[in-house]
Amino acid sequence: MxxxxxxxxxxxxxxxxxxxxxxxxxxxxxxxxxxxxxxxxxxxxxxxxxxxxxxxxxxxxxxxxxxxxxxxxxxxxxxxxxxxxxxxxxxxxxxxxxxxxxxxxxxxxxxxxxxxxxxxxxxxxxxxxxxxxxxxxxxxxxxxxxxxxxxxxxxxxxxxxxxxxxxxxxxxxxxxxxxxxxxxxxxxxxxxxxxxxxxxxxxxxxxxxxxxxxxxxxxxxxxxxxxxxxxxxxxxxxxxxxxxxxxxxxxxxxxxxxxxxxxxxxxxxxxxxxxxxxxxxxxxxxxxxxxxxxxxxxxxxxxxxxxxxxxxxxxxxxxxxxxxxxxxxxGLPAGWTPPTLIPEPVTVGSVSTQAIGNLGFNPVGAVQNGTYMGYVEERAALTAGASFTGEGTDSSYLSAILDGSGVGQQQHVSAVQQGQFAALYQKLGIIPTWTNNTIPIAQGVAALRKAQAPTLAIENYLVQIGGYSWAAAQQQAAEGFPIG
Missing domain, CATH: 2.130.10.10 (YVTN repeat-like/Quinoprotein amine dehydrogenase)
Known part of the structure; x- marks a missing residue:
């Protein structure tokens, strides 16, 4: 212990x-x-x-x-x-x-x-x-x-x-x-x-x-x-x-x-x-x-x-x-309501989208400038076609990939790859959304295989969305991804 x-x-x-x-x-x-x-x-x-x-x-x-x-x-x-x-x-x-x-x-x-x-x-x-x-x-x-x-x-x-x-x-x-x-x-x-x-x-x-x-x-x-x-x-x-x-x-x-x-x-x-x-x-x-x-x-x-x-x-x-x-x-107890999330426009190169700007920090500038590694991921996701527009209503939760443990996985997946993979997951509809917050992991893997996604992208999906360890994800790859 x-x-x-x-x-x-x-x-x-x-x-x-x-x-x-x-x-x-x-x-x-x-x-x-x-x-x-x-x-x-x-x-x-x-x-x-x-x-x-x-x-x-x-x-x-x-x-x-x-x-x-x-x-x-x-x-x-x-x-x-x-x-x-x-x-x-x-x-x-x-x-x-x-x-x-x-x-x-x-x-x-x-x-x-x-x-x-x-x-x-x-x-x-x-x-x-x-x-x-x-x-x-x-x-x-x-x-x-x-x-x-x-x-x-x-x-x-x-x-x-x-x-x-x-x-x-x-x-x-x-x-x-x-x-x-x-x-x-x-x-x-x-x-x-x-x-x-x-x-x-x-x-x-x-x-x-x-x-x-x-x-x-x-x-x-x-x-x-x-x-x-x-x-x-x-x-x-x-x-x-x-x-x-x-x-x-x-x-x-x-x-x-x-x-x-x-x-x-x-x-x-x-x-x-x-x-x-x-x-x-x-x-x-x-x-x-x-x-x-x-x-x-x-x-x-x-x-x-x-x-x-x-x-x-x-x-x-x-x-x-x-x-x-x-x-x-x-959890959150019944009757609890979050503060109003106010979207602000953000542009990266030729791509325009939105970020939430009223929670006590400056995400707009951070996304634009790539201040931290996480925002390098977001920039890469945006330029690969991901969209954050309408966050808080019915958009895909890219936070499932770009937030949480993603920043800590740089030894396996680069920040740019992480953003590109997130855009792919969103395009395939295999990230939780406001209306569907449970995604069967096997279904997501099957969709990635059908799209002929790189092996690393599928392993990353198992880790970031499925909660797998990298060792378990790599074993899935070695066995041909039997889960999907």
């Missing part, structure tokens, strides 16, 4: 001018059909840095934070627009996140640096705090303001005073502690301990371990549902979630989920819990009332879902897709 030091890579820096529209199309598909298994092509995604791991929502400023391990950065997403608005350099191998609603600070566990970076509500890194070693989870006690940081090795929890941002105490717990959770009802902190298959309970007043609760095999994440008072533990090796009654600190249920559950988030807008299953690229949805799995969401082949978080204000669920360097977004 803990990764070795990696060479830093520059994260994609582009503004996703159409991913916003894709998010809206998911509402009917997800909330009106509780038994639905969602196809990967319908999940909107936001490009972040390299090898993202954890995600958290800061209720103080409404921003969403994503750690990027290989980039040594944190991506900041504006929850109102689902756009990346900042990329912050932090320590080496940032993995775990915790947000403090008392002062708006965000705490980042830098795994290989052995420290915690502190980001304030203005999205500035204001402090770095040394801890014992290999921080492996962060929890915030909203009663005392203390920050609890677990350390995989040597098996301790550091207590940080958020008023001074200094370590005030170190608590010894069971072997290889992972992501803890704070229970506001009883004031306790629950620490999953991987090697002992147990959860150590710390009294938030005395900072003493007061109980040890046996759970499933390989516990690695804890969360608390304040609505029912239960504590939920993801057991990586058992493929289960243990349910602890916070009043008695006893196991009351064990829920079977997908393969290798990694993280859990509670959605206060609908009472559900969401569990990322890293081993089978799915998310299990659990009813907080019945503790039963009510839905399984397919995040996409090769997505390797890791962290997960819920925006308590709008109910959006953010899933870290480490395999595609992106964050998927589930």
């Amino acid at each position: 803990l990764l070795a030091n990696k060479t830093p890579q520059r994260p994609p820096r582009r503004m996703l001018i159409r991913a916003f529209v894709m998010t809206v199309t998911l509402v009917g598909g997800l909330f009106l059909a509780p038994a639905l298994s969602v196809e990967a092509a319908t999940l909107p995604s936001i490009a972040v840095g390299s090898d993202p791991y954890d995600v958290a929502v800061d209720s103080a400023n409404g921003d969403v934070y994503v750690t990027n391990q290989n980039s040594n950065t944190v991506s900041v997403i504006n929850a109102a627009t689902n756009q990346v608005v900042a990329t912050l350099p932090v320590g080496l191998d940032p993995m775990y996140l915790g947000t403090n609603p008392l002062n708006g600070d965000v705490y980042v566990g830098d795994n290989n640096a052995g420290d915690v970076s502190v980001i304030n509500a203005a999205n500035q890194v204001v402090n770095t705090i040394s801890v014992a070693n290999t921080p492996s989870g962060v929890a915030v006690d909203t009663a005392t303001g203390n920050i609890y940081v677990s350390q995989w090795n040597p098996g301790t929890v550091s207590v940080i005073d958020s008023a001074t941002n200094t370590v005030s105490q170190t608590i010894t717990v069971g072997g290889q502690p992972f992501t803890p959770a704070y229970d506001a009802e009883n004031g306790d902190i629950y620490v999953p301990c991987w090697s002992t298959n147990a959860v150590d309970v710390i009294d938030g007043t005395t900072n003493q371990v007061i109980a040890t609760i046996k759970v499933g095999s390989g516990p690695n994440y804890a969360t608390v549902d304040n609505a029912n008072g239960n504590v939920y533990i993801a057991n990586w090796e058992s493929d289960t979630v243990s349910v602890i009654d916070g009043a008695t600190n006893s196991i009351v249920d064990t829920i079977g989920v997908g393969n290798h559950p990694r993280a859990i988030a509670v959605n206060p807008t609908n009472g559900n819990l969401y569990v990322t299953n890293n081993g089978d690229n799915t998310v299990s949805v659990i009813s907080g009332t019945t503790n039963q799995v009510t839905q399984t969401i397919n995040v996409g082949s090769g997505s390797s879902p890791q962290g997960i978080a819920v925006d308590p204000f709008n109910g959006n669920v953010y899933i870290v897709d480490s395999g595609s360097n992106a964050v998927s977004v589930i």
